Amino acid sequence: MDLPSPTHTRSLLDRFEAVFDEEIAPRLQARDHERVALARKKVRNWILILAASGAAALVMFFLTRDVDSVFMALPVGAGAYWLLIGRPTKRLTDSIKQEIFIPLCDALGFTYHLRPDGSNARYFTELRLVGGFNRSRFEDEVSGRYDDLDFSLVDAHLKDVDKDNSRTVFHGLLAAFEMTKSFRGRTLVLRDGGMLGNFLGGIGNKLERVRLEDPRFERAYEVYSSDQVEARYLLTPAFMDRLLELERQLESKVRLAFDRNSLLMSIELNRDAFNIGKLETPLSDKRRLLGIVKDLTMIFDVVETLRLNAETKL
Amino acid sequence: MELGTLLLIIVVPGVILYVWYAKLISRRNAAREALSSIDVQLKKRHDLLPNILKLAGRFMTHEKDLLEGLTALRARVDAGYDPSDPAAVQAHLTAGQELQSGMARFFAVAENYPELRSAETISKAQDTFTEAEAHISAARRFYNAAVTDLNNAVEIFPGSMIAGWAKVKPMPFWEMEDSSHRAAVNVDDYLK
Secondary structure: OOOOOOHHHHHHHHHHHHHHHHHHHHHHHHOHHHHHHHHHHHHHHHHHHHHHHHHHHHHHHHHHOOHHHHHHHHHHHHHHHHHHHHHHHHHHHHHHHHHHHHHHHHHHOOEEEOOOOOOOHHHHHHOOOOOOOOEEEEEEEEEEEEOOEEEEEEEEEEEEEOOOOEEEEEEEEEEEEEOOOOOOOOEEEEEOOHHHHHHHHHOOOOOEEEOOOOHHHHHHEEEEEOOHHHHHHHOOHHHHHHHHHHHHHHOOEEEEEEEOOEEEEEEEOOOOOOOOOOOOOOOOOOOHHHHHHHHHHHHHHHHHHOOOOOOOOO | OOHHHHHHHHHHHHHHHHHHHHHHHHHHHHHHHHHHHHHHHHHHHHHHHHHHHHHHHHHOHHHHHHHHHHHHHHHHHHOOOOOOOHHHHHHHHHHHHHHHHHHHHHHHHHOOOHHHHHOHHHHHHHHHHHHHHHHHHHHHHHHHHHHHHHHHHHHOOOHHHHHHHHOOOOOOOOOOOOHHHHOOOOHHHHHO
């Protein structure tokens, strides 16, 4: 498989390929008929959806004698789509994901949950790592220990919905890492919002603004802390460099919080993480591993780039 | 001249002067707060010293000068000083820096005493010392940032005028490296 990447990604991919070939692929091959059957049903189901929508449109028109009322058939079409195509596809995708993920995570000593409760997402909002939300979807929680550090990572899609519109607040990964450094206060590393944004963001904020020496870091981030010295103890010049480097590697916006002896992190992907690809190719297609490996290596990137486990504690 | 215009001429500059003055004083207080945070961290480090020196005294009988030097340095750092006097602050910070260098030298010399190295207290003390150093380094960065703000406000016109009138003086930076660290290394010394 062609995946230009750091050494750990390469070795991870090699390990995953071995597990995939030995354990996962035979099971997926045995289930490939489910995918084929679903694809076959898809054509028939599309005809049913169109028929149901057309019938609903006709009924609406005869009831109201108003051409505009035919658009009221759209929800019927959407409902039929979800029932006949969306839901069965999602069920199969979820089931396949578990077939792939559980053995892969087992091989690394990690734990996997397809539908975590995401109960600590409110804590991320409290720390301003993600905005306020009232609708949430959590998937694919991976937790475990890497390089003697406990971590957990979950794919989150958070929305703020009111009766007029729906806005995505966050779509990406929420991660938590245990820290080797001990600290008592709270330090937030948020995105720089420009002069006005920073001013508005500071209103009602009980934490003090921390100005750091690195101009590149200052351009990218805005740091707040309950303890000026502790903030600098955590955000050493080397750590600031590494964080900028990590963001470049991940090509995503990152926000951090140091709180209760943990490092919490939101990584904005604007897509679903741990994607196994579409169901148009055979289930045992090895390319399904690529999305998983790419996202899973973020854990290693964070630990290794930020050197969270470093003995020197710098 | 109308009363309104007259008031404007007096009140507006008065308000500007007051705001500038208030800014200077708050920056000076911020720098003093940062200085006190350095003292808090230095104190943590100093609390480690008596036990280390007591234990080291048992084994490092040939390093009497080093141990006595550390005790004297500790006393110098612990001595009170006037935070409003830049020279006194500078002397205090220099003593802190010298003690740090002295401690680093002590741990390096301690490597030559296996009995001492094997003592659990020393190994724990060294870990705590490294941790304390990281906190001191953070406090130093906080202090230097606060001093930069203060000194800019004091030295740039018209702040310089108001500072002179309010008797706010620039404060010294805490430079980390001592001259021995900056000196070029002669490789020949290591190749003899």
